[in-house]
Amino acid sequence: xxxxxxxxxxxxxxxxxxxxxxxxxxxxxxxxxxxxxxxxxxxxxxxxxxxxxxxxxxxxxxxxxxxxxxxxxxxxxxxxxxxxxxxxxxxxxxxxxxxxxxxxxxxxxxxxxxxxxx
Amino acid sequence: xxxxxxxxxxxxxxxxxxxxxxxxxxxxxxxxxxxxxxxxxxxxxxxxxxxxxxxxxxxxxxxxxxxxxxxxxxxxxxxxxxxxxxxxxxxxxxxxxxxxxxxxxxxxxxxxxxx
Numbered sequence: 577x578x579x580x581x582x583x584x585x586x587x588x589x590x591x592x593x594x595x596x597x598x599x600x601x602x603x604x605x606x607x608x609x610x611x612x613x614x615x616x617x618x619x620x621x622x623x624x625x626x627x628x629x630x631x632x633x634x635x636x637x638x639x640x641x642x643x644x645x646x647x648x649x650x651x652x653x654x655x656x657x658x659x660x661x662x663x664x665x666x667x668x669x670x671x672x673x674x675x676x677x678x679x680x681x682x683x684x685x686x687x688x689x690x691x692x693x694x
Numbered sequence: 695x696x697x698x699x700x701x702x703x704x705x706x707x708x709x710x711x712x713x714x715x716x717x718x719x720x721x722x723x724x725x726x727x728x729x730x731x732x733x734x735x736x737x738x739x740x741x742x743x744x745x746x747x748x749x750x751x752x753x754x755x756x757x758x759x760x761x762x763x764x765x766x767x768x769x770x771x772x773x774x775x776x777x778x779x780x781x782x783x784x785x786x787x788x789x790x791x792x793x794x795x796x797x798x799x800x801x802x803x804x805x806x807x808x809x
Contacts, residue, residue, distance in 0.1 A: 580737075609796060609797075611799075618799055618800065618801055618802070619732075619738065619799040620799075621796050621797075621798060621799075624796050632796060667737045667738065669737075669738075669797075681743075682728070682730075682740035682743060683730075683738075683740060683797060684740065685737035685738045685739065685740075686737055687736060687737050688736075688737045
């Protein structure tokens with residue numbers, strides 16, 4: 577099953593540490609989306625990347641958060657100097673195509689990384 | 695993306711059909727209707743999508759009103775494993791910028807299935 581793989585599934589960090597979340601998209605998918613789900617809240621879009629490019633980062637907090645999707649390897653969501661408010665489930669999704677093609681398709685989501693900041 | 699309106703929750707009985715409604719009165723001609731669901735402690739899962747015609751797949755059916763201002767997700771025979779939050783989402787496939795490519799999730803409808 578070549579779905580979206582996220583690791584780790586669970587991550588515990590102390591306040592001030594860095595968190596690195598990895599996402600390997602479905603083979604052949606070049607578009608990756610990151611979402612965050614705070615406890616008891618809905619899914620919020622964070623960032624959309626295409627290989628080596630950030631297409632839309634309108635949902636990313638201005639500080640401490642960054643994302644990349646290199647030519648080789650998984651997409652990485654990096655959170656520096658984590659705080660308790662960063663505790664959440666982070667989901668990655670991938671798709672084979674981008675916007676404006678005149679037809680539509682579904683996203684494939686991963687199982688998420690649950691970040692706990694202590 | 696145009697907005698959708700869904701009830702907060704719905705209950706159903708196991709092995710009975712379930713009809714989950716969604717209103718989208720401001721839908722545009724190029725908006726696709728998507729449904730995703732999220733089971734407890736899991737990532738969202740694609741269910742179905744359509745534009746104008748009704749759609750069927752192994753998971754569900756999507757019935758789209760003739761004026762496209764509403765749609766209904768139909769689970770033909772609910773099981774306990776179908777208990778989840780179901781999201782109805784619109785996306786404009788002719789959006790010319792990548793920034794409009796993302797799916798925007800609302801609160802969804804929480805489906806409970808009684809044994």
